[in-house]
Amino acid sequence: MEADDAAAPIRIAVGPDKALIATSSADREQRDGLLFDQLILTAIQQGASDLHLIVGTPPVFRVANGLRPLRSAPLAPNDSKRLLYERLTDKEISQFESGLTEHTKSFSFQNRRFRLTVNRQKGNICGNVRILPTSVR
Numbered sequence: 717m718e719a720d721d722a723a724a725p726i727r728i729a730v731g732p733d734k735a736l737i738a739t740s741s742a743d744r745e746q747r748d749g750l751l752f753d754q755l756i757l758t759a760i761q762q763g764a765s766d767l768h769l770i771v772g773t774p775p776v777f778r779v780a781n782g783l784r785p786l787r788s789a790p791l792a793p794n795d796s797k798r799l800l801y802e803r804l805t806d807k808e809i810s811q812f813e814s815g816l817t818e819h820t821k822s823f824s825f826q827n828r829r830f831r832l833t834v835n836r837q838k839g840n841i842c843g844n845v846r847i848l849p850t851s852v853r
Contacts, residue, residue: 750775755769755775755786755799756830756845756847757826762777762779763779764777764778764784766778766846767845768844769791769843770796771790771791771795771796771837771838771841772840773785773791774786774788774789775791796841800841800843803823804819804832808821817836818833819834820833822848828848828850829850830848831845831848
């Protein structure tokens with residue numbers, strides 16, 4: 717794999733029905749799938765307050781009190797786990813897998829703050845990312 721190929725972004729477009737559509741090439745999606753940071757950037761661009769990652773549904777953005785699913789394949793158990801574990805340390809993953817039902821942490825990305833909650837839902841690893849406001853009102 718060439719370095720330029722690895723950095724190629726997965727593009728997300730807005731369809732006529734306001735649905736978000738993954739428009740990357742099929743071979744890239746099959747090889748790497750969606751990436752957590754790309755979903756976060758899309759959430760920011762769409763003005764979302766939350767990103768929901770739940771097994772059996774595509775990623776969902778909460779925008780203006782409504783839910784806007786990404787028009788893509790539903791997340792499989794390994795997809796959800798992989799996406800959420802991208803932001804956890806090895807120690808946090810170990811603690812979560814040792815029996816915690818929920819783990820919450822905050823993190824920074826692109827000069828923004830986020831709160832990540834990872835939990836178990838029907839035996840699967842799911843989660844929510846809250847995009848924190850940049851200023852206090």
